[in-house]
Amino acid sequence: MTAGTDGRRAKGERRRRAILDATLRVVERDGIAGTSHRAIAREAGVPAASISYYFTGIDELLVATLLESVDLLVADIGRMRARTPADAGAWARTIAENLALLVDGRRARTIAEYELYLLAARRPALRPAARRWIEVAAGQVDRGLDVPPEVVTAFFAAVDGLLMQALIADEPPGAADFEPVLRFLLRPLGAEVG
Numbered sequence: 442m443t444a445g446t447d448g449r450r451a452k453g454e455r456r457r458r459a460i461l462d463a464t465l466r467v468v469e470r471d472g473i474a475g476t477s478h479r480a481i482a483r484e485a486g487v488p489a490a491s492i493s494y495y496f497t498g499i500d501e502l503l504v505a506t507l508l509e510s511v512d513l514l515v516a517d518i519g520r521m522r523a524r525t526p527a528d529a530g531a532w533a534r535t536i537a538e539n540l541a542l543l544v545d546g547r548r549a550r551t552i553a554e555y556e557l558y559l560l561a562a563r564r565p566a567l568r569p570a571a572r573r574w575i576e577v578a579a580g581q582v583d584r585g586l587d588v589p590p591e592v593v594t595a596f597f598a599a600v601d602g603l604l605m606q607a608l609i610a611d612e613p614p615g616a617a618d619f620e621p622v623l624r625f626l627l628r629p630l631g632a633e634v635g
Contacts, residue, residue: 453495456485456487456491456495457495459485459486459487460481460482460485460487460491460492460495460496460502461502461505461506461509462485463481463482463484463485463486464476464481464484464502464503464505464506465506465509465510465550465553465554466484467480467481467484468506468553468556468557469549469550469552469553470549472556473503473556473557473560476499476503477499478492478493478499481502500564500566500567501566503557503560503564503566503567504566504567504569504570506557507554507557507558507561507567507570507571507574508570508573510554510557510574511570511573511574511577514574514577514578515577517539518578521535521536521539530624532627533620533623533624533627534616534620536600536619536623536627537616537617537618537619537620537623538616540600540603540604540607540614540616540619540623541613541614541615541616541618541619543604544604544607544608544610544613544614545613545615548608548613551604551608552608555604555605555608557571558571558574575597578597579593579594579597588629588630592629592630593630595626595629596626596627596629596630599622599626600626603619603622607619
C-alpha cells in the first residue's frame with residue numbers, strides 16, 4: 442500500500458466520520474423528521490453525493506449513527522467504572538451524576554439518541570443497532586456476575602424511564618434527585634455491580 446492510498450483512506454474515514462457526526466447534530470437540532478441527505482451534507486460540509494458513496498440509504502446512515510452512540514455508551518461506562526469504587530453507594534452516585542449530565546449538559550444529544558433508538562420501532566433496519574445498545578449496556582452490568590436477566594432488564598427499563606421523565610421535566614433533575622432511586626434499583630444487583 443502506498444502513502445497515497447493511505448492518505449485517501451484517511452481522508453475517506455474523516456469524511457465518513459464528518460457525515461456521522463453531522464447526522465447526530467441534524468437529529469439533535471431538527472429531529473428525525475428533519476433528517477435528509479441534503480441537510481446532513483450541508484451540516485457536514487460535503488457534497489450530497491458523498492453520503493450515497495458511504496451509505497446506501499438513510500436507514501444505513503441512521504444505523505451507523507446509532508451504533509456510534511453505542512460506542513460512546515461503552516466508553517462512558519468504561520470511564521464510570523474506572524473512577525468508581527466497587528460498592529453500590531459509589532456506583533449509585535456515579536450513575537446519578539451521569540444521568541444528570543445526560544439530561545442537562547448533553548440534553549440535545551440524549552434526545553437525539555433516544556429518537557434514533559425509538560425509531561427502531563418503526564424501521565426494522567434500526568432494530569439490530571437498538572438491540573445492540575441494550576446488549577452492550579446489559580453486558581456491562583452483568584460482567585460475569587450471573588445476575589438474573591430479568592433483574593438487568595428491570596434495571597435498564599427503570600433507567601430508561603427515569604431518563605424519559607427527566608427529559609420532559611420543566612427543570613432537569615440533578616444527581617441528588619437520581620441517587621436515591623438508583624440506590625433502590627441497584628439493590629438486586631448487589632454491591633459488586635461497580
